[in-house]
Amino acid sequence: xxxxxxxxxxxxxxxxxxxxxxxxxxxxxxxxxxxxxxxxxxxxxxxxxxxxxxxxxxxxxxxxxxxxxxxxxxxxxxxxxxxxxxxxxxxxxxxxxxxxxxxxxxxxxxxxxxxxxxxxxxxxxxxxxxxxxxxxxxxxxxxxxxxxxxxxxxxxxxxxxxxxxxxxxxxxxxxxxxxxxxxxxxxxxxxxxxxxxxxxxxxxxxxxxxxxxxxxxxxxxxxxxxxxxxxxxxxxxxxxxxxxxxxxxxxxxxxxxxxxxxxxxxxxxxxxxxxxxxxxxxxxxxxxxxxxxxxxxxxxxxxxxxxxxxxxxxxxxxxxxxxxxxxxxxxxxxxxxxxxxxxxxxxxxxxxxxxxxxxxxxxxxxxxxxxxxxxxxxxxxxxxx
Ligand code: SF4
Numbered sequence: 099x100x101x102x103x104x105x106x107x108x109x110x111x112x113x114x115x116x117x118x119x120x121x122x123x124x125x126x127x128x129x130x131x132x133x134x135x136x137x138x139x140x141x142x143x144x145x146x147x148x149x150x151x152x153x154x155x156x157x158x159x160x161x162x163x164x165x166x167x168x169x170x171x172x173x174x175x176x177x178x179x180x181x182x183x184x185x186x187x188x189x190x191x192x193x194x195x196x197x198x199x200x201x202x203x204x205x206x207x208x209x210x211x212x213x214x215x216x217x218x219x220x221x222x223x224x225x226x227x228x229x230x231x232x233x234x235x236x237x238x239x240x241x242x243x244x245x246x247x248x249x250x251x252x253x254x255x256x257x258x259x260x261x262x263x264x265x266x267x268x269x270x271x272x273x274x275x276x277x278x279x280x281x282x283x284x285x286x287x288x289x290x291x292x293x294x295x296x297x298x299x300x301x302x303x304x305x306x307x308x309x310x311x312x313x314x315x316x317x318x319x320x321x322x323x324x325x326x327x328x329x330x331x332x333x334x335x336x337x338x339x340x341x342x343x344x345x346x347x348x349x350x351x352x353x354x355x356x357x358x359x360x361x362x363x364x365x366x367x368x369x370x371x372x373x374x375x376x377x378x379x380x381x382x383x384x385x386x387x388x389x390x391x392x393x394x395x396x397x398x399x400x401x402x403x404x405x406x407x408x409x410x411x412x413x414x415x416x417x418x419x420x421x422x423x424x425x426x427x428x429x430x431x432x433x434x435x436x437x438x439x440x441x442x443x444x445x446x447x448x449x450x451x452x453x454x455x456x457x458x459x460x461x462x463x464x465x466x467x468x469x470x471x472x473x474x475x476x477x478x479x480x481x482x483x
Contacts, residue, residue, distance in 0.1 A: 103314045104291060107298045107307070114150070114301035118188050121148055121303055128190035130216065133177055133201060135300070135360045137193045137220055138239060138381050140370065143304065144254045144262040145246040150189065151300025152177050153361055154339055154453045157185055165207045170200040171424045173337065176453035178204050181212045191216030191249065193242070197393035198427050216249040218242060222394050226386050235382040243378065259377040265304050267369040272311040273299060274366055279318050281412070284353035285326045286318050290344035292354070297361060329473040332409040333357035334435065335420035336428050340451050342458045343420070343465065350469040355412040358405065359420065364389045392427035399431055402438035409444050416472035418465070419448035445472050
């Protein structure tokens with residue numbers, strides 16, 4: 099049963115556009131896309147729209163390169179290229195979080211070249227530990243809620259938002275269970291399948307996905323296989339955008355036991371409180387308490403401490419940095435993060451990737467060599483492989 103459900107999820111996530119178009123035809127509803135993974139999807143869902151996470155796709159980049167500098171990151175270039183090549187024509191709206199200079203640029207260019215009926219920006223507080231951050235973020239969330247309500251012609255009610263928060267909490271909870279099953283016994287679900295299912299949650303109708311996930315989790319929980327010993331790894335960076343990397347880890351006996359990636363565990367960590375404070379305040383609190391990310395951080399860079407703490411807690415034998423070329427915020431924090439790992443005696447390997455990269459084969463050798471190194475008995479500091 100588990101394998102069949104997994105196949106359904108994998109097939110659906112392999113063609114997200116078709117999923118969404120089918121949903122549109124069936125319901126007559128509207129689809130709101132979003133970039134990166136911090137946009138409050140619960141608000142989009144509460145308005146009755148389909149939140150669609152734009153997270154890469156196969157497309158020629160040349161049309162986007164006409165508009166964007168060559169040093170803008172490939173996530174931004176790839177997302178714009180998808181739009182300019184008509185691969186996101188099912189979108190009725192778009193929300194862009196203003197995280198860095200690259201994404202700030204794409205917001206205006208998109209609006210100018212592919213205007214959509216609803217277009218909004220999400221201005222997250224950059225210094226999340228400031229006392230004013232929560233008040234500011236609440237104002238932003240209120241503004242987005244109002245904008246989505248105006249677009250559908252009716253305010254989003256508190257009941258609608260609470261219903262959506264519950265649905266998303268249950269989705270996050272199921273995905274965390276899956277991560278936990280993988281951590282306890284990596285053979286139950288491979289690294290690649292684990293992250294494929296997580297990616298699917300950004301593009302498949304949540305209600306349907308939760309039903310599938312419940313079945314999947316239940317069938318995997320029933321498995322009583324003896325855990326196999328694998329080399330434990332922690333992933334750190336922005337995106338896991340090349341599934342081949344997970345293949346290389348799978349084939350070299352690696353088990354990912356945690357990550358701080360935007361389209362990884364960071365996306366599903368912690369729930370939005372369902373009682374105690376207003377739903378909007380709950381959304382703000384969750385955002386501010388998320389695993390620190392280079393784009394929204396404080397000068398002391400607490401992410402490095404989180405990285406070391408989590409890698410140690412999960413008994414990771416090494417950290418694999420997955421950096422997107424030209425991701426300035428990520429590059430800026432790297433040396434702090436590396437130094438913190440070195441002080442803790444945790445070996446690491448940094449690889450740079452790009453969206454749209456077609457032959458990452460050379461990474462295979464580096465990843466295999468790193469796995470061999472950290473899988474041994476001695477902890478060795480990072481060296482250029
Ligand atoms: S934060 Fe990094 S990955 Fe995200 S849009 Fe900016 S440059 Fe690209």
